[in-house]
Amino acid sequence: MRILVCVKRVPAPGAKINITGDGLAVDTAHLGFTTSPHEECAVEEAVQIVEAHGGEVTVLTLGPAEAEEQLRYAASVGAHNLVLVPIEEVDWDPQRTAAALTATISGIEAAEGAFDLLLFGNESADAGGFQVGVRVAHALGRPIVNGIKGIDVGDGSVTARREIDGGFEVYEVPTPAVLGVKEGINLPRYPTMKGRLASKKAALATVEQPTEAGGQERLRLHRPVEQVSETVILGEGPEAAAAVVDVLEELGVLA
């Protein structure tokens, strides 16, 4: 299997997200960065599939030059080829991102042959546009299903499972196919020391993609106004149990 995974570099926030003075971006002065969680699982899934069935994994990202860090991380856990589409701006809108990724994937496939499987995260952790994978799949004329938490590779098709309330939906999708995966499909491995060292030497291709902005334009980011209510402390330790159950009775959940 030849598999391509699209990932996004995102800030790793804790309890609070701050915004830059111009309102256009998350203030990352005191934050680390990570691979968007669904996509970290997509990389792991691709590596597991290739370990079981043979083949190679290419990881593609569109982002700032620093996104090389997330590509190298992917290499440290088993990805073979790394591709960066560099951008100057904080973020591109979803249409523009999809157009650039489509052009890049088409370029790689023209030179090296088609991928059997393209994996995206269901949505990015930060912007959450819920559409880039679908747009790319449509532009390439390939089937796509989102929300995938299980993949079995068959002969000429993949069986994909999508979590719904209380169970799974099953899809049988012919390859070449595109899947939007969700965290929980696997538990991503940590890189080994050997993997880390090898990732530093992995070849990284940089592909510029001149594209035009789409119809959605960011004006500013802001934090939602929270209804701050005073927290009522019911007590300390197990002695508070009676007060807790009073509250539960009041809420009608003891019935």
Place this chain on the structure above:
Amino acid sequence: MTMLVLCDHDRGTLVDASLEALTFGRDLATRAGVSCEAVVIGKGAEEAVGQLAAYGATVVHLASHEVLTDFGPEAWGETLAQLVASSGASIVTACGTDRGNEVLAHVAARLDEPFVANCREVDPSDDTWSMTRAQWGGSLLEDVTLAAGRKIVSVAHHAVEAAPASEPAVGTVTAFSPDLDASLARTVVTDRVVLSRGITLATAPVVVGGGRGVGSAEAFAPLEELAAELGGVVGCSRAVTNNGWRPHSDQVGQTGTRIAPQVYIASGISGAIQHWVGAMASKHILAINTDREANIVVRADWAVIGDLHKVIPAITEEVRRRRS
């Protein structure tokens, strides 16, 4: 001019989120000066139309085709895109559920239009719309403008409360037969696996949550007991699933399940953004934590300061004592 509201259903049972979409849609339609029409797609659709007029649908489009045996993102997207073209609709909306956002993304890709997901407020007074949408699962908001011939937007789930229209609309039911290629069956659901028939995390009236502070897989047993006593289920934070203590299907958060119980009892959970956005739709939150300054304690309605391993069994015991 027309707005189309995609109303999702599960084999003939209308999904509650569809009523949020209609509530949002009919208000937006009024302000944009267009009619509000519902779209229900596929097998069983005719069984799901009952409430749509009461929620403001002047017309209900029932789309059927032999490919549409069950949910299929491509087939649904193609169907809706064709209806947009044939009806001349200028606005398309849905609730920002997994399915809603997915189908609208397909519509947008097919019509080559932008798609703005998870809006909370939309101002349609100018040709270019101004809107506020959710980022980071709703913990950050983004003001954007939308310049497009046809406006495709989803409303963030739980952003509006579903409410019937002050006067019911006519709700004329009309059939729509899309022209679908048989190949679109490639992404239609082929089978379903039921894992649990009882209460689920997304619908439970009570969720007892545990975080890193629980300490181990075994230490979740008292949380299970309390949840069972209250007719609820156990949820957990991302740290817990990353440690392998609970399956990912129990995870509450941005990359897990969004819960909306009557009460969320969050124990040993600090309340990082990732977790908070999955819990913030809870009607009430009761935190149990040793740290009075923990994010979840500050945002909770009530809190008990103490060790969950002692507090939770004491609550269970008190519940049993009052029942007996």
